[in-house]
């Protein structure tokens with residue numbers, strides 16, 4: 001049993017949005033570097049695998065010892081347990097939209113990132129050409145996902161759900177950084193890219209992004 005939240009994290013990973021939310025909610029937490037892709041892996045990678053067999057980030061251990069995985073579930077559970085104005089009020093259309101678009105981004109864009117990052121997992125072929133083809137298909141799927149998100153939010157001011165940002169803004173701003181999707185958004189959907197930049201500079205977000213992407 002711990003007294004604080006423990007977040008297994010890595011630079012430039014999906015754990016960044018969880019770091020933002022732990023700070024925004026004023027929670028006591030410890031970060032453990034469990035970078036899976038470095039050589040050698042982060043010092044806490046073996047420990048991460050003992051709590052999450054896939055060895056993926058973000059993985060959060062609660063003060064009560066529960067293991068939380070899956071980025072949307074991790075964020076949503078935190079927001080449910082620590083009420084704040086980072087999520088729209090219960091039963092509102094905005095709350096449904098907030099969860100819908102986080103889940104959409106997770107199951108389309110984030111899932112495609114997992115394929116592009118590790119194409120060998122998604123083809124039985126050992127040929128570099130076959131793996132490169134899987135990677136290209138995954139990147140195309142990512143762009144398609146961001147087209148759909150950007151077309152759903154054509155506004156030129158404010159954030160996804162109006163004048164103030166919610167957890168969905170932070171989540172999408174994190175996910176859209178991979179595989180040059182910000183460059184893609186800037187050319188294909190400039191007003192959406194500008195919205196993501198407004199999220200990047202929020203006082204709770206900028207220091208975390210600075211640690212991850214500087």
Ligand SMILES: N[C@@H](CCC(=O)N[C@@H](CS)C(=O)NCC(=O)O)C(=O)O
Nearest residue numbers: 013014036055056057058070071114
């Ligand atoms: N469905 C998971 C995906 C998590 C994921 O793919 N995380 C990446 C880092 S951003 C990871 O740990 N990759 C290492 C691996 O898959 O081996 C979620 O939403 O949290």
